[in-house]
Amino acid sequence: MKRLLQLALAMVLAGCFHTSAQLVGEPMNPRVKLSSTNLPIVWITVDSTVQRAERVTARMKIIHNGAGRINYADTVAHPGQHVDYEGYIGLRYRGNSSYKYSAKKPYSFRPLNRPLENGGSWRRVSILGMPRDNNWALLAPYNDKSMIRDVLAFEISRPWMEYVPQGRFCEVVCNGVYYGVFVLTEVVSEGKYRLNLEDPGETDDELTGGYLLEVDRNDGYSYCSQYFPVSGNGNPISDNRIYYQYKEPEYNDLNLRQLTYIQSCIDQMEKALVAYAFRDSETKESLYIDELSFIDYQLAMELGHNVDAYRYSCKLYKHRDSVDPRFKLVVWDMNLAYGNADYQEGYRTDTWAYQMNDILPQRPTTDMVPCWWYKLNREALYKQHLKERWAEYRRSNLRYDNLMATIDSLATLLTARGAEQRNSRAYPVWGIYVWPNYYVATDFNDEIAYLKRWITDRMMWMDRQLDYVPELPSGDVNGDGELGVNDVNALIEVIGGSVSADEAVMVRADVNGDGEVNINDVNALIDMIVGQ
Numbered sequence: 275m276k277r278l279l280q281l282a283l284a285m286v287l288a289g290c291f292h293t294s295a296q297l298v299g300e301p302m303n304p305r306v307k308l309s310s311t312n313l314p315i316v317w318i319t320v321d322s323t324v325q326r327a328e329r330v331t332a333r334m335k336i337i338h339n340g341a342g343r344i345n346y347a348d349t350v351a352h353p354g355q356h357v358d359y360e361g362y363i364g365l366r367y368r369g370n371s372s373y374k375y376s377a378k379k380p381y382s383f384r385p386l387n388r389p390l391e392n393g394g395s396w397r398r399v400s401i402l403g404m405p406r407d408n409n410w411a412l413l414a415p416y417n418d419k420s421m422i423r424d425v426l427a428f429e430i431s432r433p434w435m436e437y438v439p440q441g442r443f444c445e446v447v448c449n450g451v452y453y454g455v456f457v458l459t460e461v462v463s464e465g466k467y468r469l470n471l472e473d474p475g476e477t478d479d480e481l482t483g484g485y486l487l488e489v490d491r492n493d494g495y496s497y498c499s500q501y502f503p504v505s506g507n508g509n510p511i512s513d514n515r516i517y518y519q520y521k522e523p524e525y526n527d528l529n530l531r532q533l534t535y536i537q538s539c540i541d542q543m544e545k546a547l548v549a550y551a552f553r554d555s556e557t558k559e560s561l562y563i564d565e566l567s568f569i570d571y572q573l574a575m576e577l578g579h580n581v582d583a584y585r586y587s588c589k590l591y592k593h594r595d596s597v598d599p600r601f602k603l604v605v606w607d608m609n610l611a612y613g614n615a616d617y618q619e620g621y622r623t624d625t626w627a628y629q630m631n632d633i634l635p636q637r638p639t640t641d642m643v644p645c646w647w648y649k650l651n652r653e654a655l656y657k658q659h660l661k662e663r664w665a666e667y668r669r670s671n672l673r674y675d676n677l678m679a680t681i682d683s684l685a686t687l688l689t690a691r692g693a694e695q696r697n698s699r700a701y702p703v704w705g706i707y708v709w710p711n712y713y714v715a716t717d718f719n720d721e722i723a724y725l726k727r728w729i730t731d732r733m734m735w736m737d738r739q740l741d742y743v744p745e746l747p748s749g750d751v752n753g754d755g756e757l758g759v760n761d762v763n764a765l766i767e768v769i770g771g772s773v774s775a776d777e778a779v780m781v782r783a784d785v786n787g788d789g790e791v792n793i794n795d796v797n798a799l800i801d802m803i804v805g806q
Contacts, residue, residue, distance in 0.1 A: 279676075289311040302377055306452040308347045312691040314338035314402055314444040316412070316458065320365060325383070325776035326373070329364035331389040336360070336444075338402055344691070347447070358411065358444055359401050362386035362394060368411060372609060375709045376416035377701055378454055382461070383646060384408050402442040404460055405467030412446065416701065417708050418609040420721045421455055421694070422684040426607035427574060429680055433671055434570045437462075437469055438605055442706045443687055447698070454697040462486070462589050462604045462803050469591050469604075471522065474532050483594030485536045486522040490586050491641055495516075495525035497537050501544050502640035506632040513636065516644045521589070539592065543601055547646035550653055553590050558655060564600040565656065570661050571603035572647075577672075577732060578611025581620040583627050584643040613712055613728035621712035623731040626651075626739075664740040672733070674744070674755025678726060685722050694718050730754045743778055749785045749799045765796055 308315070320332035336358040337345045346352035367373055368382040385408055387393040396408035413419035425441050432438045441459035445452070464471040464486065471484025491496075496517035502510035507528045518540055520528060532775075539688040543562040546552035552562050559565075575583035587607035592600070613621050618633055632642050650652075650656050671677065688694040698704060704717050714720035734753050737744060749757050751764040768783050769791060775783065783791045785798040 294323045300451065301453055303700050303702060306365050306696050306700045308445055308447060308452050310344050310346050310691065311445050311693055311802050312342075312344060312687070313455070313693050314442060314458070315347060316444045316446045316456070318363075318365070318446065318448040320449065324379075325736075326367045329366045329382075329384070329390065331386070331391060331394070332363050332365040332383070334359060334361065334363045334385075334432055335384065336401065336469070359385070359399060361397070361399075362389055364390055364394070366636065369414075372414065372416070376414060378414040378416040378456075380414040380456075381412040381635075383410050383412065401781060402444075402458060404440045404442070406466060407460065407463070407465045409461045409463045409465070411459050411461050412444075413441070413459055413609075415455065415457065415609060416703075417711060418614055419703065419708070419711070419715055419718070420458075420685070421688060422681070422695070423578070423612055423614065423725075424459075425457060425684055426681065427578060427611065429684075430577070430671060430677070431570065431574045431605045434667070435567065435605065436602060439468075443693070445693055452696065452700055454700045455693050462606050471591060472594050472597075474523065474528075475537075476529075476531060479594050479596045481531065481535050482599065483592055483597065484522075484540075485520075486539070486589065486591045487536070488519045488521050489516065489584065489588035489590070489644060490519050492751050493519050495520060497540060499539060499544060499644065501548055502597055503631050504645040504648050506629050506648075508648065510645075511631060511636060511642065513638045514642050516642065518590075519761060536592075536603065539601075544644075544646055547649050550649065553655070560600065562600060564598065564602045565659060566663070567600075567602040568650065569656075569660050571605060572628065572650075573662065573664055573667060575611075576603050576736065577606055577729070578608055579613070579620055579622065579625070579627050579732065580608055580611035581615045581618045581627065581630070582607055582610060584630075584647055585641045610710065612725055613732075615710045616712040617710055623728060655706075661740045661742070664736065665742050668733070668737070668742055668744060670804050674730070674733070677729065677733075678755070681722065681729075685718075746778075746782055746786070748753055748782055749802050751779060751783050751799075753779070753782075757799070759803070762796060762799055762803070765791075765799060769793065769796070 283354055284576045315337045317335040318332055320330060322330040324330060338358040339356050346355060349355060362774050363385055365381060365383045367379050369380040372380050385397040385399045387397050398406040398408045400406045401410060413424055428438050430439055439460040439462060441457045444456055444458050446456045447453065460468060460747050463469065464484065464650040469486065471486060474483060474485060475481055496519045499516035502512050503514050503516060504510055535590060546562045552560050554561055588604055589604045589606055590601045610620060615621060619625050631642050634642055704715065707714050715724055718773040744753065746753055746755065749761055751761045751768065763784055780791060783795060785795040
C-alpha cells in the first residue's frame with residue numbers, strides 16, 4: 275500500500291494529473307532563477323504547444339564560454355559571451371517512458387534555416403564542440419536522479435565501440451522559465467560524423483547499405499522475427515514475438531527491393547546465430563555480426579543491468595558490404611540502468627539482464643529479449659571472447675579507481691556551480707519515490723553514493739562470473755579497490771567464519787603476511803588505513 279501511494283504521488287509530480295498548461299512539460303517549481311553556471315545555457319523560445327509527433331518552430335540560443343569558464347544568464351550585464359548556436363529549430367517531444375512518467379520532458383530538435391511555416395529545411399550545425407549534424411536531442415534526466423547514467427554509459431563505452439553518442443550537460447530556460455539540467459546529445463543516426471551510413475541504392479553493393487534498425491515494440495511497420503524468444507532453458511515462448519523497427523531509412527522511405535534485402539539480412543543473421551553457424555569454418559571469425567561490437571554492447575548493458583537493454587532501443591546498423599557486411603550495435607538509453615529500476619530485477623547485482631525472459635510476464639504484449647542473446651552466451655568461443663574483453667575493460671577504464679573518478683568528475687560538473695541544486699528546486703523529488711526508482715535517495719550525494727555501491731557490487735559479481743581476478747592490494751578484503759572501514763568489517767567476518775572466502779580473498783586478508791588470518795591482521799589493516 276505504501277508503494278502504491280508513493281507511485282500515485284510520483285504520477286502527480288510527473289504531470290499525470292496536471293492541468294493542460296503543465297502537461298506541456300513545465301517544471302514543478304517554475305520560480306527557480308538562473309544567474310550563472312559552469313554548464314552551457316540553452317534558451318528556447320516557442321510560441322506553439324510542443325507536440326510529440328509533429329515538430330513546431332522554436333528559437334534556440336546557446337551560451338557557452340568554454341570549459342572551466344562561467345556562463346551568465348544576464349547577457350546585458352555580461353556582454354561578449356560566446357554564442358555557440360543561435361537560430362530556428364524544429365522542436366518536438368521524444369521518448370517513451372521518459373516522456374510518460376517524467377515531469378521533465380525530453381526533446382528532439384533539428385536546426386532550421388528558416389521557420390517551418392516558411393518552408394524551412396534542416397541545417398547541419400556543430401553544437402558544443404560536437405560535429406556538424408541536423409539531428410539532436412535534449413535528454414531530460416528525471417527518474418535518474420543522479421542525472422549522469424546516460425553520460426556515464428557513453429563514457430564507459432567510448433574507447434571500445436565504433437560509434438558512441440556524445441552528450442553535454444546544460445541548463446535549459448524555456449520561455450523565460452528555468453527547466454533544469456538536460457543532456458544535449460547526438461542522436462544515433464546516419465551522418466558523416468555518426469554512423470556514417472550510405473543511403474541504400476537499388477542494385478549490387480549500393481543495395482547492401484546502409485541501414486539502421488531497432489529491436490523495440492511493434493510500431494505497425496516493424497519486421498517480425500521468424501524466431502520466438504526463449505526461456506532460460508531454451509524453450510520457445512510462442513505467444514511472444516520480436517520486432518525490428520526501420521529507423522534509417524524509415525519504412526515509408528524504403529522500396530520493395532530494399533525492404534526485401536534488409537529483411538533477408540535479419541533472417542540470415544538470426545538463422546546463423548540460432549544454429550550456432552555464424553562462424554567461418556576455418557578462421558572462426560563471425561560472418562553475420564561484428565562479434566566484438568555485440569560483446570561490447572553486452573558488457574555495457576550488463577554492467578548497468580539495463581532492463582531495456584536487449585528488447586527496447588537495441589540499435590543495429592549495417593554498412594554496405596564493401597565496407598563491412600556485418601551487423602553492429604550502439605549503446606543508448608541507460609537512464610534506468612545501474613540499479614535504478616525496481617522491476618524485472620533491474621535493482622539486482624547478481625543476475626544477467628539477457629536472461630530476463632524468465633521473469634517477464636508471459637503474455638503476448640510483453641516485449642522480450644531475442645533468442646540469439648541466449649544462443650550467443652552458450653557458444654564456447656563467444657563466452658571466451660566475452661571474458662577476454664571484460665578483462666581488458668577491467669584493466670583500463672573500468673578499473674575501480676578509474677570508474678569512480680569518472681563518476682566523481684560527472685557529478686562535480688553538476689554541483690560545482692549549483693546546477694544540481696537549481697534542478698532539485700525546480701523538481702523537488704528527493705526522498706520521494708519516482709517511477710521506477712529502487713533506491714529513494716535523500717539527496718544528490720546519497721544518490722551518487724548508492725550508484726557507486728551498486729556498480730562496485732555489480733563489477734565484483736561480473737568478475738566472478740567472467741573469471742576475472744582483479745589485482746587488488748593487500749588489505750582490500752571486500753575488493754572495492756579502496757582501503758577503509760568496510761575492509762575491516764569484511765576481515766572480521768572472514769576471521770569469524772560468517773562469510774566464505776576464496777583463495778584470492780584470503781591472500782588479501784593476510785595483511786601482515788605471516789601466512790595466517792587473525793586479529794593481528796585487523797590491527798595491521800587499521801594501521802594501514804590510519805597511515806594513508
